[in-house]
Amino acid sequence: MTARLPNCAAQLVAAALLVAAGAACAQQNYPTRAIRLVVPSSPGGGTDITARIIAPKLSEYLGQQVVVENRAGAGTMIGGEVVARSAPDGYTLLMGISTLAINPAMYRKVPYDALKDFAPISQVVSLPNILVSHPSIPVRNVKELIAFTKAHPAQLNFASAGIGTSPHLSMELFLVLSHIKMLHVPYKGSGQGVVDLLAGHVAVMMPSILTALPYAKDGRLRALGVTSARRAPGAPDIPTIAEAGVPGYEATQWFGVLAPTGTPRDIVNRLHNEVVRVLKTPEVRNRLSADGAEPVGSTPEEFAAYIRSETAKWAGVIKSAGIKPE
16 A cells, blocks of 8 residues: 655646756756856956956857856955855856965955865866066066165065966065065056056066066066966977076966855866866967967866866965965
8 A cells, every 4th residue: 555645745846847847947957147267366466367368259159158257355355255145056156366376365255165165167278477567677587686676675666467366476485485575556456456557656566477578569568477287388488587687586376167055066077167268269379478478278077177276375474474464
């Protein structure tokens, strides 16, 4: 004899099945509306540039508009928190940056856990920063910059995208290995720092190559070296900082797409497939490569492992540089 559920229990089961079926249907139809791609820095920086390069193609492949939204501040933590606290439905994404791995060692309080509160989708690019100076500074290479700084102690300043960002720590590592000192002038993003560098209000900066290379090519900034272990494909004439006078120096940054933890796996897979598809298109690959960035397109698992390794690496750098948590 088949057991029969009480009427109210049967209704609850039926309702639960309807909810589950509705959620499954919504996931299969994803996306049905516009998607926010949050950039945790100001317009004009490398993260913003990368997001705006991939967004049009991603919109085309997903069939819905991907809207880039800048939420700068607090060392990129404001934008990160916006996404971490958003509904895990695939409609709010983060263009993550190296600071996800840096901030845990830089700040006593981070409003999210980078390893637990995000679902990695794919690393988008790996790219060097580039050491650039204002043309009014009488230096033309890394060795001359080091010599000038030693001859004029505490006279030069450097801009960054904010305390604890990749442009900041890359420069701090350069200063430590070069045995020189400069005054740090933090901004809310690389874009704002570059504007003041172009105006001559600051002397040097180490933003992403995507941000500064166009200004170096047209002569408004002077390129002294790239931070990667090998020369950038889009700028083969610019030496690495290691070969230009600071042996052993290497620092790169990365950008990648993440969703809030709890985002359904089939939505993560759909987003991953389309991001990788975008990165394989000739126009996107050529645009990124021409500006010195290397397209990646990793799996969610590979990206998660990379963030973990970067977190350990930068914790060591921060400790070695003697930078105290804010």
